[in-house]
Each structure stands twice: as C-alpha cells, then as structure tokens.
Amino acid sequence: MTKTVNTTPYTDQKPGTSGLRKKVPVFQQPNYAENFIQSIFDSLEGFAGKTLVIGGDGRFYNREVIQIAIKMAAANGFGRVLVGRGGILSTPAASHVIRKYEAFGGIVLSASHNPGGPTEDFGIKYNIGNGGPAPEKVTDAIYAHTKTIETYKIADVADVNLDAEGEQEVAGMTVQVINPVSDYAELMETLFDFPAIRSHLAGGFRIVFDAMSAVTGPYAKEILENRLGAAKGSVLNFVPLPDFGGHHPDPNLVHARALYEEMMGDDAPDFGAASDGDGDRNLIIGKGIFVTPSDSLAMLAANATLAPGYAKGLAGIARSMPTSGAADRVAEKLGIGIYETPTGWKFFGNLLDAGLATICGEESAGTGSSHVREKDGLWAVLLWLNILAVRKESVVDIAREHWTTYGRNYYSRHDYEEVDSAAANGLMDALRSQLATLPGRKLGDLTIETADDFSYHDPVDHSVSNNQGIRILFEGGSRVVFRLSGTGTSGATLRVYIERFEPDAAKHDVDTQVALADLIEAADTLAGIKERTGRTEPTVIT
Ligand code: G16
Secondary structure (H helix, E strand, C coil): CEEEEECCCCCCCCCECCEEEEEHHHHCCCCHHHHHHHHHHHCCCCCCCCEEEEEECCCCCHHHHHHHHHHHHHHHCCCEEEEEEEEECCHHHHHHHHHHCCCCEEEEECCCCCCCCCCCEEEEEEECCCCCECCHHHHHHHHHHHCCCCEEEEECCCCCCCCCCEEEEECCEEEEEECCCHHHHHHHHHHCCHHHHHHHHHCCCCEEEECCCCCHHHHHHHHHHHHCCCCCCCEECCCCCCCHHHCCCCCCCCCCHHHHHHHHCCCCCCEEEEECCCCCEEEEEECCEEECHHHHHHHHHHHHHHCHHHCCCCCEEEEECCCCCHHHHHHHHHCCEEEEECCCHHHHHHHHHCCCCCEEEECCCEEEECCCCCCCHHHHHHHHHHHHHHHCCCHHHHHHHHHHHHCEEEEEEEEEEEECHHHHHHHHHHHHHHHHHCCCCEECCEEEEEEEECCEECCCCCCEECCCCEEEEECCCCEEEEEECCCCCCCEEEEEEEEEEECCHHHCCCCHHHHCHHHHHHHHHHHCHHHHHCCCCCCEEC
C-alpha cells in the first residue's frame, strides 16, 4: 500500500519568512509538493506513531495537497492525522489544535494574504509541537533536504473523504476529520468576557467584520454572530472561496478599501475589522479612525488586563524590529520586558515558550498572544471588543487618550512590489556599504544618529540571525527601515518603514503622510528608490 517514488531535487524550495510560497503552477510541477513534504518529514525525528495536524485556508489547490500530505504522513509512519473538515483550518486554529491535542507538529497550507486561484499563490509551512512556525534551524534543514532528495514515500490509496467529520483509516494510520471552528471558539470563550461583549452589542454597539471570502468567515460567523449576538449580516464575505472572489485577501487600506470607506462615513458602525486569507492578520478601524497595527499592539497591551485571560497582567511584550516603538512605551510604563525580534512570527516562539512575552505584534497586521503560537486575527478583534465593552468609549477616544499618555508614533510602510530583484538587491547592497559613514550626516533638519543592519540574538536559545533589515535612526527618535520582503512570489518587494515619535498632544492630529514627509524624502535620498526601482511612488501605502 505504501510506495517509494524516485524524484529529483528542485533548486528553489528555500522557505521564506513563513514557509514555501510559490505560484500554483510551480506547485503543480511533478513531485514539487511531494519533494517539499518529504523534506519536512526527513528533517524531523521521533514522529513514528504520533499525531500530525493538517489544514489550510481553502485556497485553490488546497484539497489536492491535503490529500498528498495525508497519504505521505501515512507512508512515513505517523499514527494519526487531524484534518479540518473540508481541508479548512485557519492558521491560528491549526496552532491551537496542535497544542490542544499535543500533536507532534502540523502542516499548514496557505499563502496568507496573497491572492489565490489557478495562476495565483500557494504555500506549505511546517509548525512544530508548540504550535508555532518551525524555527530557522528546522527550515534550514528542510531546505538542505530539498537539495538532495532522491525518493519520497506515499500511500497508494484512494482519497480521504474530507467532508465528513469522524475517523477513517488510511494505510494503517487514523485520519480524524474535525470541526475546524469549535476548538478555537471554545478557546476564545476562555480568554474574553463574552457576556460583557454580548451585552455591549445588544446595547446597540454596531460592528462590521469583512472575512474577505477567506478562511475566517466560518469562525467569525460562529463567534461574532452566533455566540456574541452581533446583528446578522455583521460578518461580510463569510464564505471561503478558492480564489477569494478574485481579490487580495489582505486586510489593509488598499485591499479592504470598501470597509475603510464605510468606517469613515457619517453612518459608520462603531467598529470595523477584517482578517486575511488564513486568518492570522487583522485590520482594526474605529468609526472615523484607522488604528495602525503598531498602535493596535500598544493599545491592546495597555488595556489587556480588562480581558479575563490577561487579568493577571503581561509578562512582557515582543514586537518585530520594523514595528513602531509605541509598544515599548507601554512596556516601560508597565515595568515589563520588551523584545525586538526580526520580521517573522517564528521568532516569537521561544519568547512565548519561555514565558518572557505574553503579547506579540508586527506592523504587518499581526497581533497575538501566548494562547497559540501564531498571530491571530480574530483574537485581536475580540480583545478590542472586550476592551470597548468594558471601557464603553469609542475607538477614537481610546486612541487619543493613549497618545496623550504615551505620545504618538506616527508610522507608515511604503511597499514597492514586483521590483526587479537585481535592482532591489543593488539598492540594499548600496545602503549596506554606506552604513559606516552615515552617522552624523544631515538631510535637511534631520541628522543621522546610528545606522546598522539588524542582527537578532535570541535570548532563549542564543541563536543569531543576521541581515534582518537596515535601520537608519535619526536624532530625536525618528527612523527609516529598509527590508526586502520574504513572502513575495514574483520579483522583489522593497519595504520602507517610516516612523516619527511625537510627544506633544497638540500635534497628534496631523495626516500621517504629512507628519512623515521629510523622512520619506530622506529615505529616497539615502536609497535612491526612484532611480533604482524606476518607480515614482509606492505600490501600497499602509
Ligand atoms: C508573514 C510572517 C510575518 C511577517 C509577514 C511579512 O506573515 O508570518 O511574521 O511579518 O509575513 O513578511 P515580509 O515582510 O517578509 O513579507 P503572513 O501573514 O504572510 O504569514
């Protein structure tokens, strides 16, 4: 029933920021998915007879790869597979299922916020037993195996029925098809004050949640409408579609524009939110105000004790390096640790496991906590709703009060997508070669204080990750950061992160792009963005 198939390596299977992401036709090449999955198994030890969780965000090609992964898990000796009904598990739900059932690990199929469809994006990621993305030493081992692979093992059996909950047998292994929503919904009930949120909603507090035709739809319907009593119709685009309805399931101001415009209107609901393809990102918009992910992290951390799951306080806060320093000020006031990691949720795993951090966040619309080991879109929405239900103030009032207390970190990210890779690498190399001479240089009223290429020293396992983004820090605390994205699937994406700290509450009402204008200009002067990329403006501004 099990066969060993000869194969030859592909040279392009290096995992990026979050697993292997490629266009669907790349994954459809003979043995492409099989090679990568076998390389995952070949870099693990001790899983014989153990449980593997498999799920995905429902995008095009999800079901096909789930069948392959199940049959390969059976042939490689796993004892049990837990798979979400229909092949569906949001990324945070997969993390929770791995933890709850003490699985050996999990395979999560997603390309996150990237579009789906026959010529769009797909991805495979391995999560370890703590429920989090595999750390670099594991992804490096996987990549090494992809370069030398000669055979893979697969059970020669009929497809599993993914649509009926319950147990089936596949080549001596048990496959259990589970309800994808219920474990996760139960977890949320233990963290948040559902009665308080329910009564706030019943009292007329209006919300809208855009599931972007992606995986969060069934979760949001169940939790927001069924369990919390939000008005029917509060959850939009709740049916997960293989092509996300032809849209980018990316909850930002460009791809969730309609939600943004509704929230800025005269008759806007009180609270608007969205999540992405696989349910780990979030967008938070109050009536008349967009809350940047960096600010959201700081505001959630500052108010977290209002939720039962965090009532005892936070151990610490962690943020990725390009995320604004707003959370640092909260940590300082609370007298707790603050950790600055490279981009990539995998870097939070050790801090969470060691109990050093409770809440983590990234500028890329990711926020989460120690409840799982992934970022969690609905979790962020529910923590906001819990805070709003207890404080009974508007989002704008909470934000203003926060800025008055802590100061405001004006923040924006400018993305230049699908730039020629050589041009993007040339830009970064040129910046790197200037680093030593930049301190002291003046650009208009700005003076560069320090400049470096960020290196992370993990305080738990002492691993070192170099070249994690170029930081230019100016006197007074403003900064510009340059990085190349590790999640794109064609060309290179240059990300420029711009930040200015403004302590004076009288200056908290300025348009963000205006507040950052001199830094934006300085970024172009330093890196020659227009000249090197041939672009006159960013593809996306968030
Ligand atoms: C992934 C990672 C995040 C990271 C984001 C952007 O998110 O999990 O930690 O911040 O990519 O990475 P990059 O700037 O390299 O494109 P997701 O939601 O795509 O899984």
